[in-house]
Amino acid sequence: MPRNHYTGLAGQSHDSPAQAGVLLVNLGTPEAPTARAVRPYLAQFLGDPRVIEYPRWLWWLILHGVILRIRPARSAHAYARIWTAEGSPLRVGSEQLTTALQAALRNRAGAVRVALAMRYGAPSVRAQVEQLQREGVRRLLVLPLYPQYSATSTGSVIDAVADTLKRLRWPPELRIVNDYHADDGHIEALALSIERWWATHGRGDALLLSFHGIPQRYVDAGDPYFQQCHTTARRLRERLGLDEASLIVSFQSRVGRERWLQPYTDATVKRLATAGIKRLDVACPGFAVDCLETLEEIAMQNRDFFVAAGGQALRYIPALNDSAEQVASLAALVLRHAQGWPEFS
Ligand SMILES: C=CC1=C(C)c2cc3[nH]c(cc4nc(cc5[nH]c(cc1n2)c(C)c5CCC(=O)O)C(CCC(=O)O)=C4C)c(C)c3C=C
Ligand SMILES: [Fe+2]
Numbered sequence: 001m002p003r004n005h006y007t008g009l010a011g012q013s014h015d016s017p018a019q020a021g022v023l024l025v026n027l028g029t030p031e032a033p034t035a036r037a038v039r040p041y042l043a044q045f046l047g048d049p050r051v052i053e054y055p056r057w058l059w060w061l062i063l064h065g066v067i068l069r070i071r072p073a074r075s076a077h078a079y080a081r082i083w084t085a086e087g088s089p090l091r092v093g094s095e096q097l098t099t100a101l102q103a104a105l106r107n108r109a110g111a112v113r114v115a116l117a118m119r120y121g122a123p124s125v126r127a128q129v130e131q132l133q134r135e136g137v138r139r140l141l142v143l144p145l146y147p148q149y150s151a152t153s154t155g156s157v158i159d160a161v162a163d164t165l166k167r168l169r170w171p172p173e174l175r176i177v178n179d180y181h182a183d184d185g186h187i188e189a190l191a192l193s194i195e196r197w198w199a200t201h202g203r204g205d206a207l208l209l210s211f212h213g214i215p216q217r218y219v220d221a222g223d224p225y226f227q228q229c230h231t232t233a234r235r236l237r238e239r240l241g242l243d244e245a246s247l248i249v250s251f252q253s254r255v256g257r258e259r260w261l262q263p264y265t266d267a268t269v270k271r272l273a274t275a276g277i278k279r280l281d282v283a284c285p286g287f288a289v290d291c292l293e294t295l296e297e298i299a300m301q302n303r304d305f306f307v308a309a310g311g312q313a314l315r316y317i318p319a320l321n322d323s324a325e326q327v328a329s330l331a332a333l334v335l336r337h338a339q340g341w342p343e344f345s
């Protein structure tokens, strides 16, 4: 390895006061709702060995030979249904949350910078960590915007952070939030947002919590995701005072043919409609901000499945996004994880 391999800050004086950084990381999203823009995004996402645990060469052939020829056009069509004048909802929502969290942490003793990175696409984890370092950040707290840990999501963010820091001449002190699936403030924020939604729209006949799925094989191999989703659901059910029959958990967004976490969301909404549920409320507590998977897959696709099977209305309860409840609970989470770091006192 050549000696000049490591990224440093040649010529910078190191006597200015250290700063702290909070790096929010979300999944990422294509630059435009077109097959041309979706293709490189999917190539990076589905090329991540944390996401698809398959023999590399075999997967490479399937990905490039089949999937990237078909899926980009299909996904682009779905993205086009939710795209806004400002761009992708995932990007807009994540940026708004970042701005709000920056404001909430503004009165700390030292300068605390809040930045946003995307695991796939731009701005990358590497670009944002290097930018924070140029701004003098010597202590870095990484907060993946995934309440439940999965190797496919949070684990992959940890990979990107590790790959970045190992290239730096003088890496910052590092902390990474692994998950916040059972955080009291987070559960309270979810409960308040659902109660507030019920206060304006009335209660449906049942509440479905739909989480993103992953292959069952990953959970069998030790991924805690399934258990964490159910813990979040149980805590929320207890806080809302619901019985086990009126709060249902399901898993959405299955990709490919292998068995994913069950029950599947699409089969579940059809079953509930057939069982006589007329108004079904659906929330997706695994998504910090709204995105394709909530706005299109739940609020459009699954709404259509529900109505076609005899239901009256599937009512999607929005993600926490940049609500005061989410900002307050994440700010408290950050302060707890940054304990002992002088900038945050
Ligand atoms: C909540 C965390 C997420 C986990 C866990 C997760 C696992 C996972 N996802 C795929 C495949 C796809 N996911 C796609 C979109 C997507 N996924 C998440 C979150 C998690 N994924 C979000 C927030 C989004 C929305 C992105 C946006 O731009 O709004 C997509 C792309 C869309 C599509 O083509 O359908 C794919 C593909 C796998 C294979 C996986 C675990 C193995
Ligand atoms: Fe996904």
Ligand SMILES: [Fe+2]
Pocket: 253, 292, 293, 297
């Ligand atoms: Fe999906």
